Amino acid sequence: MSIITIARGSYSKGKEIAERLAERLGYECISREILLEASEDFNIPEVNLVRALHDSPSVLDRFTYGKERYIAFIRSALLEHLKNDNIVYHGLAGHFFLMGIPHVMKVRIIANVDNRIREEMRRESISEQKARHILHKDDDERRKWALYLYGIDTWDPKLYDIVLHVDNLGIDDVVDILAYSIAHPCFRTTEESKLLIHDLSIAAKAEAVLVEKFPTVKVVSKDGMVYVTVKSSASRNDKVQEEVNSLLTNIEGIKEVRTEIKTTLVPPD
Numbered sequence: 001m002s003i004i005t006i007a008r009g010s011y012s013k014g015k016e017i018a019e020r021l022a023e024r025l026g027y028e029c030i031s032r033e034i035l036l037e038a039s040e041d042f043n044i045p046e047v048n049l050v051r052a053l054h055d056s057p058s059v060l061d062r063f064t065y066g067k068e069r070y071i072a073f074i075r076s077a078l079l080e081h082l083k084n085d086n087i088v089y090h091g092l093a094g095h096f097f098l099m100g101i102p103h104v105m106k107v108r109i110i111a112n113v114d115n116r117i118r119e120e121m122r123r124e125s126i127s128e129q130k131a132r133h134i135l136h137k138d139d140d141e142r143r144k145w146a147l148y149l150y151g152i153d154t155w156d157p158k159l160y161d162i163v164l165h166v167d168n169l170g171i172d173d174v175v176d177i178l179a180y181s182i183a184h185p186c187f188r189t190t191e192e193s194k195l196l197i198h199d200l201s202i203a204a205k206a207e208a209v210l211v212e213k214f215p216t217v218k219v220v221s222k223d224g225m226v227y228v229t230v231k232s233s234a235s236r237n238d239k240v241q242e243e244v245n246s247l248l249t250n251i252e253g254i255k256e257v258r259t260e261i262k263t264t265l266v267p268p269d
Contacts, residue, residue, distance in 0.1 A: 001085045001189040002182050003101075005094030007154065008109040010138055011116040011123075013166050013174075017109060018090035020175045025182065030081055031091040037077040069211050076208040079201040085189055095159055096152065101200070103193040105182055108160040109174070112167045195223075202226065202253045209247050214240075224255030231262045 004021065008014025015031070022029035075097050081087060082098070095106040113135065120131040146154045157163050162181060164174050181187070203221035206228070210217045214230040221227070226248065232240045244259045 001103075002187045003082055003085060003098070003104045003189075004088045004107060004178065004182060005098060005104060006088065006090040006107045006109060007095055007160070008090065009111070009116065009142070010135065011119040012109050012111040013171055014090050014109045016171050017166075017174050017178075018088050020171060021178050022088040024175055024179050025086070025088070027086045027088050028081075028084070029088045029090070031089065034074060034078045034081065034089075034091070037080075068215060072204070072208045072211045076201075076204040079197065079204045083194075083197055083201055085194075096146070097200075097204075098197075101193055101196050103187050103189045105162065105178075105187045106160045107178060108157070108163045110163065110165050112165075115167055198253070199223070202251065205251050206248055206254070209251065210244065213243060213247065221254075224253060226254050226257045228257060228259045229262065230259065233263065237261050237263075 004018075004027070006014050006018045006021075008017075018031070019029050021027075071093070074093065078089070078094070078097060082089070095104075095108075098104045098106070116135055117128060117131045120126070120135060121128055124131070126134075143154055146152050152159065162178070164177065166174060169177075199221040202224075203219045203226065206221065206226055207217055207219040210219065210228065210230070214232075216231055218229040219226060228244055228248075230240060230244065240261055241259050245257055248254055248257055
């Protein structure tokens with residue numbers, strides 16, 4: 001029992017690899033479903049969630065924390081799924097949200113840019129120049145997004161357990177390699193790693209609930225204890241504590257909430 005995340009650029013065969021790997025292993029394969037669930041759960045148009053994951057940060061986002069809100073919603077939906085185990089997730093952000101979880105095999109699929117351009121030309125019936133522009137822009141946006149939110153370069157191989165170049169390897173070759181690798185003991189789910197996922201899921205749910213009221217909120221969970229850090233003016237400390245407790249009342253698994261309030265000169269927007 002394990003979890004596999006597959007990061008890839010567009011036209012890198014990552015979707016096909018994920019689907020065949022899930023079929024081979026008997027795992028659930030998920031990607032876009034996470035956006036749909038987050039859209040429904042938090043009443044956010046799906047297109048906004050897609051842009052939050054895809055586009056690089058705008059000047060407006062730096063002030064309104066729009067991306068942070070949407071990312072909190074998506075992370076909450078993804079982690080709720082991953083508690084079930086035996087999942088292949090292909091799409092953005094999976095390896096970010098699951099750092100430190102030992103039974104998650106983090107994979108990156110890369111492909112030669114010229115091959116990606118030819119594939120986009122074929123699928124979209126566009127010129128080489130246009131396809132090249134779109135792919136470069138897409139790669140640049142994804143890289144900026146990760147650097148802005150996490151200070152991490154998605155092209156850094158240290159983020160992944162396995163990096164595979166698909167130009168020489170066929171899809172079936174990649175699936176064989178990954179199916180063999182996931183069987184190793186280091187990727188097997190343990191009781192300890194399941195608890196880590198559970199704690200992450202509770203923290204993500206709490207953050208998704210609190211982020212609308214407190215855009216810079218940070219939440220950590222351990223064994224049912226939830227630690228919340230928010231910013232507020234000194235005059236609102238008692239009120240903030242009440243608001244946090246009230247918002248988190250209905251989240252299953254929370255035993256106690258401890259809130260740290262970092263004092264600001266003026267109340268945050």
